Amino acid sequence: MKNKARIGLVAGATILSGLVLTQCQPSEDAAIVTDSTTIDSIREGGELVVLTLESPTTYRRSAEVEEGYEIDIVQEFADSIGVKPRYVVMDNVEDLIQAIEDGRGHIGAAGLTMTEARSARVKFGPAYKNVEEAVVCHQKGPAPTSLEALSDVKLTVLAGSSYVETLQALKADHAGLNWATRRAGSAMPMLSAVAMRRVDCTISDSHLAEYARRLYPDLIIPMTVSDDRPLGWIYNQKIGGMDTALKGWFAQQHTNGYLEELDEHWFGHLDEFDYVEVLRFVERVEDRLPEFKNYFQAAAATTEFDWHLLAAQAYQESHWDPDAVSGTGVRGLMMLTLPTAKELGVKDRTDPAQSVEGGARYLQRLYERVPDAVQGEDRLWFALAAYNVGMGHIYDARRIAERKGLDKNSWDDLRTVLPLLSKPEYYKSVKHGYARGHEPVRYVRKVRDYYNMLRANVPV
Structure with a gap:
């Protein structure tokens, strides 16, 4: 794969010297996007400010290495426009969206599902991956296979997530659906809570659910609550030329097979699951x-x-x-x-x-x-x-x-x-x-x- 880090090789990892990382949330007055911000001015500044969330399938930091599916895509895009990415790790989905809305970052790359509610606030770039929203439970607990059965379980989901929007839409025809929410950077804390049997079930993007089963083999996926849904980056619509830049770049990456290959790199090994193994x-x-x-x-x-x-x-x-x-x-x-x-x-x-x-x-x-x-x-x-x-x-x-x-x-x-x-x-x-x-x-x-x-x- 072109320019992709070599998995398993020390030389292929994304090292701190190769990017600038900020682990705190930007301050309220740290707006960097103005009416005069354009893709050309970002090039001239030499820095792309990327808001993200910590998640095993998005961004993670281990010792001196930062890695993730989103980081690989961002690095390719940043290279294409001649800038270095500066990552800002946000606390939760809502804070990230609000920060983009306020102009405190150029793009948000965090595995965000495209939804109507989000599109009303920020702009989405082109879709780069499709996921289902999966119900995840413990094999020794309830395993609902219908929305009626899901109404009877203790369900906790990520606050501000697309899962909440999905459940709200489903509740119109299934009034018994109820759920609690928890603020976090991803559904991973809820998946962990299900594994520890603190809650019955949660909802997660399908690729994160499959990943979590490698950490917690007792997790099961009895049903999904959505069809395939697209993921996309978000950005502030004030940035002139960003729409064109993202459309052109993602179209090229779909055509040359980079995104397909990257998907195989990160998630291809999740296709098979042997519980005993x-x-x-x-x-x-x-x-x-x-x-x-x-x-x-x-x-x-x-x-x-x-x-x-x-x-x-x-x-x-x-x-x-x-x-x-x-x-x-x-x-x-x-x-x-x-x-x-x-x-x-x-x-x-x-x-x-x-x-x-x-x-x-x-x-x-x-x-x-x-x-x-x-x-x-x-x-x-x-x-x-x-x-x-x-x-x-x-x-x-x-x-x-x-x-x-x-x-x-x-x-x-x-x-x-x-x-x-x-x-x-x-x-x-x-x-x-x-x-x-x-x-x-x-x-x-x-x-x-x-x-x-x-x-x-x-x-x-």
Whole structure:
């Protein structure tokens, strides 16, 4: 993906030096938008003031890193107009909308649903993602599947949200609907309250609900209360040329596939959910990871990789069991083969420190062997797949991709080709022969899923 941060790589993170962050709300007299403000004057000033909300699917800060779906989009737009974004984290939805209305920010990028009530106050840019509004409950509590049943549960939703507008509209035909509200930056505190069984249910955007299930496996989604609804940035209509700039830029990003690819980057791993698997992972984050966390952090310090990524890979390999052994003889946290261990100087594969350090160095070597034409996070996926199946088979898959007119440098294309290496008409035509090509595809998907769950559970 063009200009996108490389997931799992320290070098790819958005670092404090790359943006200016304000964590307090702007003062009442800090209006920056006047009748003379234009997109050109913003360019001349060199700064785009972006109001946002803290949420796992919008904006989050961990140690010295700021990241989020919205941040990635904002950074691309800011680059296109030649400015740096300055982020202002607001306390809640209503404060953000009011601040844009008052001219205390140029745009509001916070996963805001386009609604009539909001459109009456501020301008929306083009839609960039569609979501449903999902009812989220605990598997041991009420699980309403109709609006009548929803009327009987203790429902708490985000104050000032589109969910309130939806419920108000539904109440016209379902008078029994009642709910409490809570002011927050996102629905996440309510999702947490449902997980702790402090309230029966809440409502959340579907992608945030699916994300929350990686933190709280007991959450369920028994119903939705809306069809697909578009998300958009908001901005103060006084800004001359902002409407044209946003329309043109978003049209280009829809056309070139950037938004689709970014959506896959952030949310593609949420498509599949295995309750038992996620529950086991969350439990092992608590009872196994602390013993090995320092080893992952030490290995990350000597490679390009985020320690969460190395830990996620180790979980896929061994479920963080230093004594793990497979039928093929690989063993240890990072499941090194004996020849690879000897090559790396690892004397004891069951020693956690040696295994993690050796596995990280091996992944680094594979990463460096990936052809230079493979860029961004695709390079990481190629290296992880090679860790699983061998670099020779990756080279073979690239050759097949090229023959089929696919992009041999794209993981999205390569993952459709790798399974073909188990078919004679394909593996007989390449240098390294047969491979169970579906396994590296699954391997990369699982590491990616564990990586995202791990960052959600252990952010620092």
